Amino acid sequence: MQFLNGITLLLIFQLAGEITGVWFQLPIPGPVIGMGYLLLALLLYRGVPAALDAAANGLLMHLSLLFVPAGVGLIVYFDYIAREWLPITIAVFVSTIVTLGFSALLMQILQRYFKRSS
Numbered sequence: 001m002q003f004l005n006g007i008t009l010l011l012i013f014q015l016a017g018e019i020t021g022v023w024f025q026l027p028i029p030g031p032v033i034g035m036g037y038l039l040l041a042l043l044l045y046r047g048v049p050a051a052l053d054a055a056a057n058g059l060l061m062h063l064s065l066l067f068v069p070a071g072v073g074l075i076v077y078f079d080y081i082a083r084e085w086l087p088i089t090i091a092v093f094v095s096t097i098v099t100l101g102f103s104a105l106l107m108q109i110l111q112r113y114f115k116r117s118s
Helices: 002-023 030-045 050-061 063-076 078-083 085-117
Strands: none
Touching: 002 030, 002 050, 050 063, 063 078, 078 085
């Protein structure tokens, strides 16, 4: 029952994000906004509820199944990908470098913050 409660909680936050994105016509996807709401709620709650922990662990155990639709999409659009391989490759490399840089910067900021807090 905890798994079902946790999934329901995750879907509620996703719905809240979708509503916010549509209501304010934001260029950010609703699930990303919902994850932000979830982060804020977890920070305010100061922990992870057992139901949410059960749902997250259950989803992580079957994470590989979530890649099946992406693999099917690669096969379906293989001709398009073959024609547009250069822009796709550049986008992947640039976004990877930006993500790594941002993650490193954020990690440094968080380490400084938590060193001051303790």
